[in-house]
Amino acid sequence: MSILEVQNLSISFQQYTSGLKQKTTRVISSLDISLNEGEILAVVGSSGSGKSLLAHAILGILPDHAILSGTITYDGERLTPARQAALRGKEIALIPQSVTYLDPLMRVGAQVRTAVRNGDAAEKQRRVFEQYQLDPAVEKLFPFQLSGGMARRVLVSMAMVSGARVLIADEPTPGLDPAVMKEALRYFRELADSGAAVMLITHDIDSATQIADKIAVFYAGSTVEVAPVKDFEESGERLRHPYSRALWRALPQNDFVPIPGSQPKPGSLPEGCTFAPRCEHAVAACASVQPEMRELRGGMVRCVHAT
Known part of the structure; x- marks a missing residue:
């Protein structure tokens, strides 16, 4: 069942x-x-494709001079x-990209406890x-006393204890060692399996897969494709949009084609x-009218040439 929808x-x-x-x-x-x-x-x-701006728009934390439609x-x-x-912070929680979201004047243990809505906070x-x-001992520290990786784990901790129905994780894994990163990703999966809705914003397609x-592909402020994760396999021939296929093929473990x-x-x-x-399939009409999102082969795509 859809709990969060963003349209146009x-x-x-x-x-x-x-x-x-x-x-x-x-933008x-x-x-x-x-x-x-x-x-x-x-x-x-x-x-610059709009991933973090989407998160901020959902939460209502864009600056005052932003104009939305x-x-x-x-x-x-x-x-x-x-x-x-x-x-915000209750039913919809954010793991922000920047560790500066931590309150510099509050010990980190107390900050995490303030995010708990039910049960024994401590x-x-x-x-x-x-x-x-x-x-x-980390719970007694202030944010300036943490390393970057520790601060990011504190931010993840705050979102995890919130009991939110929607969790938006904006680049949650940079600064984490491989073991902790794997554990964080596993816990996101467990949260979703328990009924939560998780949006994972990331540059790391490998982690996403x-x-x-599902994976939504953004380009220059637009959603160009939303596809089941199984379509991101082999040479990406099941992907619908030229950019999605090019992005997949540009990875080092694939064709590494720029x-x-x-x-x-x-x-x-x-x-x-x-x-x-940048599209080899573009015709004159592509430069004048932006295509609408449409359903195609179990996914969504914004391209008139996709079949």
Whole structure:
């Protein structure tokens, strides 16, 4: 059952250039995802494709000068700013990309305990620290006394003890050693198997294929494909979008074939298909009109040529 849906999300930022002159910069053109209870949706794409902005939009923590269009619904109801504030950290929890989200003036054990909504907070904090190989003495430390990997494990711990129905993990594994990373990924899988909905934002497609049910591929502020994880195998011939196939083939363990060109910068997004300038299948119409997301072979794709 779908618990979180994002449809045709667009994000722009209004900025002052000189004096009182303003300009509006569009950085996200069309993001579409659907997250179901009991599943992990991995969101992959290069830097600047819109992955973290999507997480911040869902939680309602974008800066004041952000302009949004499109719809975000949670449990069948539209997410308003007031509803986002009420759900944030409770039913929808974030493992942020930056460790600066920790309160610098509060000891980390106390921070984790504040995230517990039900049960013995001290016991849950102790158990989750043990699970992520954090020494009991760490709970008395302040964030500035932690290494980067330790701080990231504290952030993961806060989300894990929250009991949230939706967990958004924004690049949760950098800085973790392989054993702890494997344990964190396994726990995400256990959370989903127990009924939670998990969105894993990552550059690491290998990690995504190990635990995800579906993978959404972002490019230049748009969702170009959502595919079952089983389609990310062999040479990627079951993938629907040219960028998804190119991204898969560019991995060292696959063909290691680079994609010519570069992703357009935010503020310089093309009017039509965002991948058209780099696509060998592009025709004139691709440069003028952005395709709609459509169902195809058990997935979703934004491409008129996909079959």
